[in-house]
Amino acid sequence: MLPEPVLQEAAREMLDYRGTGMSVMEMSHRSKAYQAIIDTAEADLRDLMQIPQNYEVLFLQGGASQQFAMIPMNLMKNGVADYIVTGQWAKKACQEAKKYGTVNVIASSEDKNFSYIPDCRDLPVTPEADYVYICENNTIYGTKFKELPNTKGKVLVSDVSSCFLSEPVDVTRYGLLYGGVQKNIGPAGVVIVIIREDLIPQEVPPFTPTMLRYSTHSENGSMYNTPPTYGIYICGKVFQWLKQTGGLEAMAKRNQEKASILYDFLDNSKLFRGTVRKADRSLMNVPFVTGNQELDARFVKEAEAAGLVNLKGHRSVGGMRASIYNAMPKEGVEALVSFMKAFELKNG
Ligand SMILES: *Cc1c(COP(=O)(O)O)cnc(C)c1O
Secondary structure, three states, X not given: OOOHHHHHHHHHOOOOOOOOOOOHHHOOOOOHHHXXXXXXXXXXXHHHHOOOOOEEEEEEOOHHHHHHHHHXXXXXXXXXXXXXXXXXXXXXXXXXXXXXXXXXXXXXXXXXXXXXXXXXXXXXXXXXXXXXXXXXXXXXXXXXXXOOOOOOOOOEEEEOOOOOOOOOOOHHHOOEEEEEOOOOOOOOOOEEXXXXXXXXXXXXXXXXXXXXXXXXXXXXXXXXXXXXXXXXXXXXXXXXXXXXXXXXXXXXXXXXXXXXXXXXXXXXXXXXXXXXXXXXXXXXXXXXXXXXXXXXXXXXXXXXXXXOOOOEOOOOOOOEEEEOOOOOOHHHHHHHHHHHHHHHHHHX
């Protein structure tokens, strides 16, 4: 979900954006009004995440999935990369990278259906690896890296799609971090890449498509071609909403509070249980099961009838999953927990 004040403001500006006489959807991306929108969005994101000057912020398309290819295409100078596989998204990124070079899986949690984050303090990092890749918050499985891996000096690349702006981050620990905005920021169609300048290669194999070179976008302020203008505009509003509500520290506090309401209930429930090792629990995605598939299905159906939607778990985990992204209010989590309590009383 998106914050309601953002949607309301967008609605007010729908027909006439600040006296321009048109909707943002109708503007030329080369107009002054639009340039101000994208510049403000970038400045606010830099401010929120304290992105250092030697990092570029790129607003791209193609979703997070396109980055699975763009990262190896641009970053594999030695043709070698190390991947830590903690779920489907990391696995897909790893499969894609194999098309471009040698890929080593240096840790995985597939042995227990990705229900934990492996110990990454002393991994067999490949000496010639160009980068170490992680998916920081595993959307489907509900795990999160609470500590970044020890990359032994190698560049860290992270997919933060489902934890983007959920808490403060130290950007300097990464060479590149990126995410599709549709999980925790804005509408589908925008992917944000934050990349250290010196990692943007001047030379890539000549057959690399122009649109898949980071340099194309960094040299043109994300406007080599028409960017996803309306999506970036909404993202910009979400950045302002985050700043007005206290920034990422305050957001992290609210997210911790929300998640603990649900986790505390799960830990004391006789019917429901979480599926993830406690130390690795995500603040954003909370999978849980009853242990009985029929009961799970009934729960999802009855919850939906009560207005609690999108609770069906991913097919690879089963059961339920509550995605409690930034814009989900505490009241939403409380409503879910009271519904679960009532369901437990009836079916316990
Ligand atoms: C959803 C998701 C993706 C895929 O995003 P698309 O924008 O649909 O390509 C990749 N990584 C993570 C962590 C996700 O949650």
